[in-house]
Amino acid sequence: MTSEVVLTPVLTGLGGTVLVLGGARSGKSRYAEALINAMPAPWIYVATAHAGDDEMAQRIDKHRADRKDGWRTVEERFDLPGVLDRAGTAPVLVDCLTLWLTNLILDDRDIAAASEGLMEALVRRAAPTVLVGNEVGLGLTPETPLGRRFRDEAGLLHQRIARDAGQVVFLAAGLPLRLK
Template identity: 45%
Template sequence: MAIFITGGARSGKSGFAEAYAAKLAKQGIYVATSQAWDEEMKERTARHRQDRKQSGYPWRTIEEPLALAELLARLEGEHAGEPERPVVLVDCLTLWLTNWLLRVDHGPDDERDADPHRYDELHAEAEKLTAAVAAYTGPLLLVTNEVGSGIVPAYPLGRRFRDEAGRLNRKLAAICGEAYLVVAGIPLDLKKHAFAFDED
């Protein structure tokens, strides 16, 4: 079953995801989607890896910045049928989205603006990821960021990121069995409190 976990920066969503993972399985696979572009990011990545090591929970870390759908399909094949499957924790979807957005949004502004299909690859990858999550039968936690609650970004790529993140979060939350919003370290069960229209 897939579990969707969202929240703002430093809300405690990753800590909640890791604690939840420890209750779902005796061991876990931590899928890190970040790319270390600078020294601060390298230090942050190393610190997170050390924190997981010191937690005492047996994590196996896989770094995968782009081919997330393919990785989930491979892990499904490797562990299908096992009586005690490891929990898979993806942290995080918005970094994965950033990696793809930067990959497809390249070149001079006038060339990008003239190409109406430049985001087709990004949308295709989002569909592939959604299908891979839906097909995954083991315990799976997806961590993402809630980025649409602040001011409208002042630049086009920032606005594109905000919109694409919102669309991706909606798609994945809809197919996950559970969805949580973490605010100030407190996880809120979104599906439990979701409004439902009356059916005639």
């Protein structure tokens, strides 16, 4: 896959942040990895998923096996700001924001404080950061209050990051559409 998005080598604010959005199986993770792979290794892959069952464990194993050498995986369900701060100058891929948000909601964490912490960490970063998120606001209105809260929180988080990110890309059917 050829990438039309180039990561900014000199970073100010969130200029080196790329937000990659799309639906399930849209190709967003593969696209995000290609962006990071275009930079010198080592790279850091921040995995926010939790293997709560065998099927999810198999998905995680497949993601790991598909990544080429040079990746260091950090599994973190809650403290994204801490991981970003400790990453130094290594390019970082966070996959994904919506699973991170799910973890926060299900653990009854303060979403506003966590989101603010993430934004502050992104501003402090002196290296490229690619954030992957599921665009969940294009479908039906969720049936439950928890589902509606999740959809709303995800939309607000993506808007906040997109406003300040250097680049935003939306994927559908494996095809990237540069939004910003």
